[in-house]
Amino acid sequence: MSLRFAPLSLLLLFSLSLLVVAAEPETVKLPPKEKFQLFLLVGQSNMAGRGKVEAQDKEANPRVLTLNKKGEWTPAVDPIHFDKPGIAGVGLGRTFGLEIAKTDPEITIGLIPCAVGGTSIERWVPGAYDPATKTHPYDDMLPRAKQALEAGTLCGILWHQGEGDANPARSxxxxxxxxxxxxxLRKELDAPEVPFIIGQLGQFPGREWNENTHAVDDAQRHYTETHPHAAFVSSDDLKDKGDSVHFDAASYRELGRRYAKAYLEMLPQK
Incomplete structure (x- = not known):
């Protein structure tokens, strides 16, 4: 009887092996270092992304890659962040990458996702520990960024954070x-003139800004107005996902386009 069912057993084993292979991350061939433009994504949950993932967010583009949790370059499909598995969703990074890739068919975009939901800016210093995620946001980010720089060139740093500091103690x-x-960051990554782009906090019904939120907003605006190679991106008219904290998926995509526009406007005119 065992001989009779042997072919079926072999077929099942073969099918399982195919599933294992299919589960492996897609390998990609990296371009020359000067054609591989890297962007560091840092901040808290609105940089990581909490939007609902749809079919369009899963479409791979061979010229928009992301550095996954294992340190492997793979096509950037949402969610690209992994700070809170099962919660991370659509963010602004993938759309940003797609927009920049459109401008030059010879370049490949590499996204370095390092945002950690719920973190105040005080967690983004060497040695700081985030109990909620059991991570060291800055110390975990730095080696990932340096690993990425072995393959490409850092072209921008995207920052979205501040909700965790909109209180009397920190603002x-x-x-x-x-x-x-x-x-x-500029010193550690040897990036004295790399654009640093800040996204404005969400302006959502049900979570009206108070004096501390305005203080963070004023600080972010003032920084970009008084420092070179910095830009501020508005969140005007963007919507939340219903929690008065996080943008919805469509707004994350629009925010990504706004970051891309700000970045492109900072580049020297050809």
Whole structure:
């Protein structure tokens, strides 16, 4: 009887092996270093993305890649962040990458997702620990960024954060902490003139801004107005996903387009 069913058993084993192979991340051939433009994505949950993933967010583009949790370059399909598995969703990064890729058919975009939901800016310093995610946001980001730089060229740093500092205890120190963070990143990554782009906090019904939210917003605006190679991106008219905290998927995509527009406007005119 065992001989009679042997072919079926072999067929099942063969099918399972195909499933295992299919589950492996798609390997990609990287372009020359000068054609591989890298962008570091840092901040808290609105950089990581919490939008509902749809079919369009799963469409791979061979010229828009992401550095996954294992440190492998794979096609950028949402969610690209992994700070909170099962919660991370559509963010602004993938759309940003697609928009930049459109501008030059010879370049490939590499996204380096490092945002951690719920983190105040005080978690983005060397040695700081985030108990909620059991991570060290800055210390985990740095080796990932340096690994990526072995393959490509850092062209921009995208920052969306501030909800965690919109309170009396932290808002007054926000600009000082932001200035120190940018200086540290520029030094650590040898990026003195790389664009640093800040996205505005969400303006959502049900979560009206108070004096602390305005203080963070003012600090972010003031930083970009008084420092070179920095830009501020508006969140005007964007919508939340119903929680008064996170953008919805369509708004994340629009935010990605706004970041891309800001970045392209900072480049020297050809």
């Amino acid at each position: 007054k120190a926000y600009e000082k902490n932001l200035t120190e963070l940018v200086e540290r």
